[in-house]
Amino acid sequence: MPKRSECSSCSFLFICVAPFLARGNPLIMLTKAEIVHKAVQIGFDDIGFTGIEPFASQLDLLKQRQGSYDWVERRGLALRQGTDPGTVMPDGKTLVVLISVYYRQGYPDYMEGHFGRCYLDDDRITKDGLALQIKAFRRFLGDHGVASKLAPNLPHRLAAARAGLGTFGKNCLFFSRKAARQSSFVLPIAMVVDRCFAPDPPTVAVGCPDWCRNACIAACPTRALKGPCHIEPRRCISYLSYYGEGMTPLELREPMGLYVYGCDRCQNVCPRNAARLAEPLPMNAKVAAKEPDFQLERLLRMDKAYFETKIWPHMFYMPADDLWRWQMNAARAMGNTRDPKYIDDLTAACKENADEKVRAMAAWALGRIGGGPARTALEALKLGADGVFLQEIESALDGFALSGGSV
Ligand code: SF4
Numbered sequence: 001m002p003k004r005s006e007c008s009s010c011s012f013l014f015i016c017v018a019p020f021l022a023r024g025n026p027l028i029m030l031t032k033a034e035i036v037h038k039a040v041q042i043g044f045d046d047i048g049f050t051g052i053e054p055f056a057s058q059l060d061l062l063k064q065r066q067g068s069y070d071w072v073e074r075r076g077l078a079l080r081q082g083t084d085p086g087t088v089m090p091d092g093k094t095l096v097v098l099i100s101v102y103y104r105q106g107y108p109d110y111m112e113g114h115f116g117r118c119y120l121d122d123d124r125i126t127k128d129g130l131a132l133q134i135k136a137f138r139r140f141l142g143d144h145g146v147a148s149k150l151a152p153n154l155p156h157r158l159a160a161a162r163a164g165l166g167t168f169g170k171n172c173l174f175f176s177r178k179a180a181r182q183s184s185f186v187l188p189i190a191m192v193v194d195r196c197f198a199p200d201p202p203t204v205a206v207g208c209p210d211w212c213r214n215a216c217i218a219a220c221p222t223r224a225l226k227g228p229c230h231i232e233p234r235r236c237i238s239y240l241s242y243y244g245e246g247m248t249p250l251e252l253r254e255p256m257g258l259y260v261y262g263c264d265r266c267q268n269v270c271p272r273n274a275a276r277l278a279e280p281l282p283m284n285a286k287v288a289a290k291e292p293d294f295q296l297e298r299l300l301r302m303d304k305a306y307f308e309t310k311i312w313p314h315m316f317y318m319p320a321d322d323l324w325r326w327q328m329n330a331a332r333a334m335g336n337t338r339d340p341k342y343i344d345d346l347t348a349a350c351k352e353n354a355d356e357k358v359r360a361m362a363a364w365a366l367g368r369i370g371g372g373p374a375r376t377a378l379e380a381l382k383l384g385a386d387g388v389f390l391q392e393i394e395s396a397l398d399g400f401a402l403s404g405g406s407v
């Protein structure tokens with residue numbers, strides 16, 4: 001006999017027989033408790049339930065900040081449509097939200113210094129980690145007659161908060177109520193299911209302590225955080241590193257610092273993350289093994305084949321046709337290390353790279369590193385240079401002159 005189930009869109013308990021009629025003969029109707037148990041058994045860190053009513057506040061925000069988010073829609077992610085989970089599955093009844101910690105193990109300092117943590121063990125292409133867990137969870141649901149559908153355009157963080165799984169920070173990130181020491185190093189994964197389950201009490205609120213003086217906003221190097229809970233995504237280093245238009249503007253090169261892909265500054269300074277950041281974590285062996293492939297000099301001088309085999313399967317937002325962007329980011333990061341060990345690689349890139357933007361950024365980086373050998377290299381490169389590349393060389397050499405040759 002089916003058990004009693006609770007429907008989030010009804011105000012009473014009822015005996016739901018629809019899945020039995022629709023799907024034949026699942027032996028037992030799943031309860032929330034059984035789903036929660038299975039999610040934990042598979043390895044998820046938390047799970048919550050909420051109804052599929054539209055996220056009206058999110059739609060309003062997207063309309064108000066249309067200019068800030070249009071690029072997402074142009075890239076094929078229908079954010080506005082995703083605010084109505086009913087569009088994902090017409091007979092959907094409930095949103096189930098899973099929480100997965102992406103900072104479960106430690107990462108090499110080098111990797112954390114140049115790449116956002118959430119990308120370091122991203123298996124969306126390799127499908128050998130989180131993807132297997134999601135698959136196992138959905139198979140479990142399916143085996144019990146519950147259809148589920150994932151959609152990347154759902155407002156996953158807001159769904160997590162509506163499912164009672166945590167609160168927001170003024171840096172616009174989602175903080176777990178219990179996973180990873182209540183930090184923001186978590187991925188919420190919302191999916192629509194065609195079964196009614198009682199919603200959990202929502203926790204849609206900002207959970208920052210009063211005493212924090214907006215450390216995240218002050219720390220954001222590119223001023224992408226315009227105020228509490230207000231981000232201009234197109235100024236975020238994450239966006240700039242993989243979607244920024246053309247050559248990185250001069251005024252952003254130093255603020256973007258050492259990051260090549262992504263950014264964690266507003267998470268690193270957040271006191272809500274301090275407990276997790278202080279926790280001794282075992283090293284992630286998979287990411288440690290990737291470290292040699294992600295050295296800046298290798299990124300700067302890689303070819304398409306190297307990119308496609310070593311880099312793209314792990315960080316895939318930029319296609320092979322955008323190799324120049326990876327190389328430009330690597331050159332800019334090298335300059336910001338101010339480490340003379342990169343002079344030879346940058347000089348070689350100035351001579352060999354086919355893309356003017358990469359050559360120009362390498363010239364800028366030589367100027368940023370400074371010192372006699374960099375100056376000598378730039379003077380030699382000036383002979384025969386033209387266009388933007390020449391402008392960057394001259395600007396770098398002007399920098400030497402202004403500083404009396406001390407840079
Ligand atoms: S990720 Fe970096 S650039 Fe983006 S908002 Fe946070 S601190 Fe600013």
Ligand code: SF4
Pocket residue numbers: 169170171172208209212213214215216217269270271272
């Ligand atoms: S740094 Fe402070 S204001 Fe920003 S998210 Fe963390 S606790 Fe909130």
